[in-house]
Amino acid sequence: MAHDPAPAKAMQHLLKDDTQVYKQFVENESFKRFVGDMVYAITYA
Numbered sequence: 001m002a003h004d005p006a007p008a009k010a011m012q013h014l015l016k017d018d019t020q021v022y023k024q025f026v027e028n029e030s031f032k033r034f035v036g037d038m039v040y041a042i043t044y045a
Contacts, residue, residue: 006043007036 007025015022024031 004036004040007032007039010039011035 011022011025025035026032
C-alpha cells in the first residue's frame with residue numbers, strides 16, 4: 001500500500017484540539033500504523 005497522506009492530515013487537524021494525540025501519532029510508530037489502518041478501513045471499506 002502506498003503512503004496515504006490522509007492519516008497525517010487528520011492528525012494535523014487534531015493538533016488544534018489535542019496535542020497529546022498528535023504527539024503519539026508522530027512519535028509512536030505502532031499508533032501511527034493503527035490510525036492509518038483505521039482511516040484505510042473507514043475510507044476504503
